[in-house]
Amino acid sequence: MPAGIVSYGVYIPKYRIRAEEIARVWGESEDIAQKLNVFEKSVPDTDEDAVTIAVEAARNAVKRGFVDPARIDAIYAGSESHPYAVKPTGTIVGEAIGANHEFTTADLEFACKAGTAAVQACLGLVTANLIDLGLAIGTDTSQGAPGDALEYTAAAGAAAYLIGRENLAAEIEEFYSFTTDTPDFWRREGMPYPEHGGRFTGEPGYFKHVTSAAQGLMKKMGTKPEDYDYAVFHQPNGKFPVRVAGQLGFSKDQIEPGLVVPWIGNTYSGSSLIGLAATLDVARPGERIFLVSFGSGAGSDAFSIRVEEGIEEIRDRAPRVRDYVENVQYLDYAVYAKHKGKLRL
Template sequence: MVGIVGYGAHVPSYRIKVEEIAKVWGDDPVALSNGLVVNEKSVPSADEDTATIAVTAARYALARAQIDPKKIGAVYVGSESHPYAVKPTATIVAEAVSATPKLTAADLEFACKAGTAGIQMSMGLVQSGMVEYALAIGADTSQGAPGDALEYTASAGGAAYVIGEKNTIADIDHTCSFTTDTPDFYRREGQDYPSHGGRFTGEPAYFKHVLSTAEMLFEETGTKPEDYDHACFHQPNGKFYLRTGKKLGFTSEQIKHGLLTPNIGNTYSGAVPLALSNILDVAEPGDKIFAVSYGSGAGSDGFTLTVKDDIVERRELAPKTQDIIDDKKYVDYAVYAKFKGKLKM
């Protein structure tokens, strides 16, 4: 059974509150916070990008995996904010964690689900016997134009997963995907900020794909919501996440550990990987996990997992996701704009 051998997370320590952004643009912070179910978001500092986030998360994942990095045969980094247009982030990560040069590596892009696509690709390589271990990462320092609604949610963070067949701490029991050409969100080459379809972002984009993938998972595994101890979904905001959980029949107890957006914003490719890492930090051996990602454009990847006994010891070998999130300091809009490069010369 292929599964997760190690996992690690990273979120920048800087935060900006919704009311700080609203103060600049004259919006109602209470209405925004209640409507989006977002209170604050993470902000990458001037020397943080997708590569540094991915490297930190990967090092934590390897610390928990307890394997020789030279055994990694594939590295995939999913993001829509790679630091280079032409130069892979994956090779930077591979070098930084001392992986063997005898590997395949690539950057992936499918909006917010590129990280989970990397997990699926890693599963295939491991199951085929082509590699012993693969490293899949979802990380982003996402963009939002000044004054755009995305400014209140677009944030930074990511998580990494070592995928293998030996000494797993969580087995991946099943995976499936649902994909269509639904262009609700896009950014052309050379553009600084993305465009989005406004009201079309929910339907027929997010909800159609997430709910369709979830229903496929239930059908293909012969399970129902009450068979799972934890569930998480992509979270462009807290409102969509909570609505999805309710529509699918999950209780607030089942979905609470996966909901991170209210305190760190939408980490895009890092959203479901981070939610899953937070669940793994608290899950008990034998627990069942249900996870569905979403990427605009549009598609969703779904996974069901079973937690193994070894997780109890191995999750203590690296910082836990909530502890990383709780280590924070606030900035005002001027510092935020400086860090995010919003000040154009």
């Protein structure tokens, strides 16, 4: 029996800081936005964290799907910025969306790909008939050290997917994962900001894993880039997904609807899943979407997704990605620093 996406929801905080404003503070050249293809990034409010934005995204998914939250049997929340090191995000989300207490949950972490790992976990339980409905979340209020290259992209956003077998908005036809031990980016326990390998994060990190997972999936399924109407690749900046798409033989038109990073930044665990949501916002039944996440450390999950009839009915019941991308309020660096807790009181 096919399984897949019953509903989806996203949340992106309304605050933005422009890359040029960050560049101004650190004396960086103003064309850094063009170099990264990231013009602005989302910033959480002072009272938002990976839990609150996960709840907003999950509530949107429940609302869009007209789903009784009591039916949810599993919640997996992937993030690299869980507010608690010990104490699950999933329990708070479960309570806040009104799930009854009969569900299993655990938090996941795999840099930027814990969200797609959560989708896989739910899909496994659903296809094994162990549960009816699972909630997979990718959520992050990511941190970049002041002045670090990451500061231009480290953003906040969440995506939530209800995974089940009935009333599908999109079927997940197949997935394929590729994982190695590659220390391209990390954050040690108790440290406030992640460290990274600079240009090492590129070829041995992002490109190797995204490419291997993408090719692996297409080989497994016998598909080609032309078989897909859309493609979404993890978006750590605006350059990498465009370049990897070209390398793999996907066109700019295929990735355009899902390429949101220039306007919201890298939402980490939310990134590829928000890109997928933006694509589902416009896709028509019968169309196919190719999705590849990437998490430093490192690994990629590739998915082949077919949009179902159900999408038309549910699409307008919750805010689309574009609604969040367009509703913005800009901050200067000082207020941004307050929002991000970079000011010590």
